[in-house]
Amino acid sequence: MSTTSEVVIYGNPDLLAAASAARLVTRLVDLQAAKGSASLVLTGGGTGIAVLEQLRQSPARDAIDWSRLDLYWGDERFVPREDDERNEKQARQALLDHVPVDPERVHAMAPSDGEFGDDPDAAAAAYADVLAAHARPEDHGDVPTFDIMLLGLGPEGHTASIFPESPAAYEYDRSVVAVRNCPKPPPTRVSLTFPAIRSAAEVWLLTTGEGKADAVAMALAGAGEVQLPVAGARGRRRTLWLVDKAAASKLGNVPTTPHM
Numbered sequence: 001m002s003t004t005s006e007v008v009i010y011g012n013p014d015l016l017a018a019a020s021a022a023r024l025v026t027r028l029v030d031l032q033a034a035k036g037s038a039s040l041v042l043t044g045g046g047t048g049i050a051v052l053e054q055l056r057q058s059p060a061r062d063a064i065d066w067s068r069l070d071l072y073w074g075d076e077r078f079v080p081r082e083d084d085e086r087n088e089k090q091a092r093q094a095l096l097d098h099v100p101v102d103p104e105r106v107h108a109m110a111p112s113d114g115e116f117g118d119d120p121d122a123a124a125a126a127y128a129d130v131l132a133a134h135a136r137p138e139d140h141g142d143v144p145t146f147d148i149m150l151l152g153l154g155p156e157g158h159t160a161s162i163f164p165e166s167p168a169a170y171e172y173d174r175s176v177v178a179v180r181n182c183p184k185p186p187p188t189r190v191s192l193t194f195p196a197i198r199s200a201a202e203v204w205l206l207t208t209g210e211g212k213a214d215a216v217a218m219a220l221a222g223a224g225e226v227q228l229p230v231a232g233a234r235g236r237r238r239t240l241w242l243v244d245k246a247a248a249s250k251l252g253n254v255p256t257t258p259h260m
């Protein structure tokens with residue numbers, strides 16, 4: 001398990017999104033060359049979706065073999081399939097509808113008008129089953145070792161849909177849980193838990209804006225994960241923070257790589 005975090009700071013949100021998209025292309029191409037296929041966990045949120053839009057606009061996106069990419073989500077807003085708030089819908093509009101992904105390898109969480117109806121616990125349990133079905137013997141339990149997991153964060157420190165002091169922040173048995181009464185709408189969600197997040201080889205935390213500066217600084221200073229869930233998001237091999245100048249503005253003496 002990696003213990004140190006790397007921090008790369010970009011001059012503005014557009015630069016961060018473009019550079020993160022370029023980084024994704026390079027990393028996914030290298031992974032596919034090394035082992036045939038790759039897996040990527042997507043995030044919702046403004047920065048994560050901006051990265052997908054940049055990827056769509058990049059001619060280099062064609063270097064990725066989209067048919068050999070497994071896609072998952074770190075969390076989902078539990079709303080109807082066509083609701084604009086749905087992370088899957090936003091990701092499809094930003095990127096997935098524009099590249100030749102294999103539909104069998106796009107593992108979305110169920111919507112509230114899907115096969116489990118308006119039952120987020122059933123949707124969460126079904127997604128845990130999907131993860132378990134894709135875990136291999138060499139993985140660590142019932143979750144695949146995702147190659148790259150993208151995550152965002154909220155100003156109060158939530159990541160995926162693990163909110164501070166919420167039941168999901170105390171969950172270490174199940175890989176996926178239903179989340180209710182979220183302080184950020186929509187109130188009902190489905191989320192990976194800390195153990196599932198930490199099964200990823202690489203976790204990339206993407207965020208921009210001054211509103212995230214306190215959470216970024218506290219996470220990198222070693223805050224507790226129940227109080228500040230993003231502090232518990234780390235990869236087995238790498239934890240990479242990709243932030244803009246404003247989000248990095250409260251970092252003290254954490255070593256960083258500035259890219260202005």
Ligand SMILES: O=C1O[C@H](COP(=O)(O)O)[C@@H](O)[C@H](O)[C@H]1O
Pocket residue numbers: 043044045046047048075076077087151152153154155159160161184207
């Ligand atoms: O609701 C959510 O928000 C966070 C962060 O979003 P942002 O717009 O503030 O960047 C995101 O990580 C999460 O996946 C999403 O469901």
